[in-house]
Structures are given as C-alpha cells and as structure tokens.
Amino acid sequence: MELRHLRYFVALAERLNFTAAAAQVHVTQPTLSHQIKQLENELDMALFERTERRVSLTAAGMLFLPRVIEALKTLDSGTALLKASATLSGHLRIATSQTFNLAIVPRTVLLFRQQHENVRVTIEELTLADMTRALRADEIDLAIAYQPTDAHDMVFEPLCDEELVLFLPADHALARRKRVRMIELHGRDMVMLSTRYKTRQIIDDALISAGTIPNVIIESGTIPSLLNLVRQTGAPTILSRYALTPDSPLKTVPLESPRPTRTTGLIYSNDRARSPLETAFGALLRKVAVSYIAT
Template sequence: MELRHLRYFVAVAEHLSFTVASQKVHVTQSTLSHQIRQLEDELGCRLFEREGRRVTMTESGELFLERVRNALREVDDGVSTVRLAAEEMTGIVRIGATHTFNMRIVPRCVSLFLDRHPSVRVDVLEMTGDGIAQALLRGDLDIGVTYKPHDALPLRFEPLYTEEMVLAVGAGHPFARRRFVRMSELHQQRMVLLPRTFATRAVLDECFAMANATPVVVAEMNAIAPMIELVSTTGIAAIVSEHASRRDDVRIVPLESPTPMRSPGILWRAREARTPAARALASIIRTVCDAENRDGRRRNP
C-alpha cells in the first residue's frame, strides 16, 4: 500500500465519481480504477460499489475513510513542518566559544552544520566565558559554548559533559614523568594560572584549599595558548583542560586528591525563542561533545 493509493481513495470517496476524481488527482480514469482495485485487493474487501456510472461507498469504505483522512492529515502536517523549517534555515547564526572549544569542537560542529545547511552563515567569535555571557545578554550572540560563568542567572546553562583538569609541565620538569600528581604536591610550586575573574580559577582555588596547598603564582594569563608556550620553555607549571595541549614538548599529568573538574556547556538567553539555525547547531554540538566524551572515557578507562 502506497500513499498515492490513499489519496486516490479519498478523491473517489469525496466525489463518488471516478471521472471527477481522476481529474482532481491528475491521472487517467483507467489508472485510477486500477489503483483502487489494487487497494481493495490488498485490504481484502470492497471499498466502493459500482453500478454503471453510479458509485457508492461500502460500509468498509466508510470506516476506512475516517482513518485515512486522519493519516493523510498527519502526513501533510509533517511535510508542511519540515518544509517550513527548511525555508527558515537561512540567515546567520552567531556563536561565541572559549579557546579550548574553538580549537577542537567548534570547527567540527560548524563543518557538519554547513554540510547540512549550506544557506546559513556561521559567525564564530573566540571569547572568554564572561565575555560570551555579556555578548549573549546584549543580543550579540545566539549561542555560547563555554564553562559556566560566575553569574549566569539571566542566562540558561546547559551542561554537556564533565571533564578533568590536568597538570601541564615542560619535558624537563620534575613532574614530567609522573603517573599522577597530588594537589598537595603543588604547594610552593611555581605556576601560571588563569586570572581570578575566570570561573575555572575559582574551581582551582577551591581544590588548592582542600589540599592545603598554596602555589606560587608567578604569572596570570587569560588565554591557554600563551600559558602552554610559557610552560614549554620554563620550569613553570599550569593546570589546563585535558584537551588543551597536543604539543610534544609539553607533558600532561593527571591530578588527584582532589581532581579538579569542570563542566562545559551551552549558554543561552533565557525565556527567548531560538532560531531554527541556532537549534540545529546546538543539536550538532551536543552530538559531537557526547561522542568525544565517550571516546575519551574509552581511551582513559
């Protein structure tokens, strides 16, 4: 049974004339009659009684008509919804992302999005978490991909996954060959950290306090790339995302007791309708982040 059989059946039922119905559905009368017979054979019952030019519906036809009309209405509504969404998938979607996400996740997500929606332009800005929050509040961004900012009350934060933070040291650092380092061992260690205006710094300060450790903060930098560069050429250590560095001259060492954890997520304006393009891009971000998180757990069981 095909969709056209049902449409042909409804046309005959509404007009009770194969001649008129064939004109409505743009097929010959003989083709229409043949299609209706196929439908009746498949159902195993007569839907119409034909007496010369007079056509009447059988009891089975009356019962079938109500269900078919409902089914076709659902199909037509679904087609209209999809077409409307496709028509709306135009314009620009603006996304703000912190450095770590802009290096890895965002380019992959944008690539997938543009493959599916080539008529939409994507504008990506690399910003701090607080900068993303402020831009969203001003209406300058549609989506933020970041860690939860200090004050996200006017916004809605949607966590994506939980990630560990690790120690980054140069190849000649005493901790470079360690399997793990306890937070307490960072007491009086020379370190470069994010400024206190970052939510991540608050997480790290809390972990230092729990371990009774006071590092010697010799530098503060508001971007990961220069922190990693400094680590690679000095005896200074940093604490960064486990995904932040892929350099051969920087060693990544897990931290324990406690392990600093943070949750990246999508930041939205609360109580505001989202464009179809923003919803579609967010869906891709969720899928990519979920896959990457699962891969990470398999690599580090």
C-alpha cells in the same frame, strides 16, 4: 502503512467525497478507494462509513484524524528544514571558549564552510558571563562553553566532558608521574587562568576540596600566554587536555583526589527559535568533538 495512505486518508476525511478527494491527491477514484481499504485492513478497523449517498468518519476515524494531521505537519516541516539546510546562506555568529577555539571550532567552521559556502561565520572568544549576555542581546547566535549555573533562560546541550590536567615542562619533577594528587600542588609555584573565567573557578573549587593552596605567581587571561609562561617559568598550570597541541614541548599529567572536569556544550537562548544555520552547525560540531575525544 505508507505515507501516501495517510495523505489519502486526510484528503478523504476533509472532503468526505471520493471524487473530490481523488482529484485533490491526483489519483483516480478507484485508486483512492483501494488505498483507503488497504489502510483500514492494516489497522483492522473501518475509518469511514460508506453509503450510496454519503461518506462519514467512524469513531475510529475521528480519533485517528488529528494524530495523522499532526504527524504529517511534523514530517512536512522536517522535510522543508532539510531542503533549506542544503542551500544555507547568511551570517552565523559564534562565541566559544578558548580551548574549543584551538582546534575543534576552527575544524568545524572549515568543514561547515565547505558544505555551505554562502554562509559567513564570525567567531569570538568570550567569558561565560559575556556569552550569556550576548545571547540575551541577540549579538550572537550560539555559544560553546560550560553549563551556566544561573541562566534559566538558556538551553544547554552537552557535547563532552573535558578533563582538566596538569601542564608542565618535560624536565619538571612531576612530568614522569602517571597521576598527581591535588594535595601535591600545595605550596608549589603555579601560573593560572584569571579568576574571571569559569574554568579557574572549577580549578579553585577542586584545590579547596583537597585542602591545597598553591603559590600562584602569575595569572593570565589567554591559553597561549599561559602555555608560554609554563615554558618560561617552569611553573605548571591546569587546563583542559584539549589545550595541548601536537607540536607542544609540554607534558600533561592527569590529576586526582579530586579529578577536575567540566562539561562543555552548546548554549542557545530559550527566547527564540533555533535557525537552520544554528542546527546544522551544532550537528557538525558534535561530530567533530566526538572525533577529537576518540583520539
């Protein structure tokens, strides 16, 4: 069965006249008749009743017609979307977590701009609460963060699971360990993200479940500041493993009992249709994120 068979079928079903239907799809009447016969042979049932004076749909044809119309509409809208995505233009507004904005988002934006040079991109680092507020207010188009727990008007599409690990100086007593149990952080000096961040809440939940209370000496709201504090104070911190840059002198050690993780994904407002810009960027971001996970 080929696409033209379906288009010819719909034309004849709408016109119920071979001459008029053939003119509509720009073929000769014998060609149309032959193509319809091919379709019926493939389905092994008649779709039309033919007499000398009239053409009408059979019961099978009546059942088949609405499904074919629906399929052709879906295909045509998809084709139009692909054509539109090849010449995208406009303004794409993105909010992202700090970790993803270190490498994955900038890499994605660079590749995206190479493919769509007429698109202007704005990137903001926001807390999860501010992201959902901005999506509701139509101040951003999409967000890259962790799944909201109390935002039922949002659509969350998972990208990857991020492991949260211990960041510490190379000469720290725990730096050569293959793994560190959460309970071993009890009473230790640590620097941490501010409590207004969802990541800090995930870390605190893991610490509480292990019965661990570290001595948090400094809190900061930015990853670069935290990493600098680790270097300056010698106190460890806990962040996504993606926060480690290739030139960093710091070491990372996985945590266990429990092993803290978070699921990062794309967040969209459920109140409006997704634009071709958002769809194209989301697909590219997924590809870039997978490549980082593999390394």
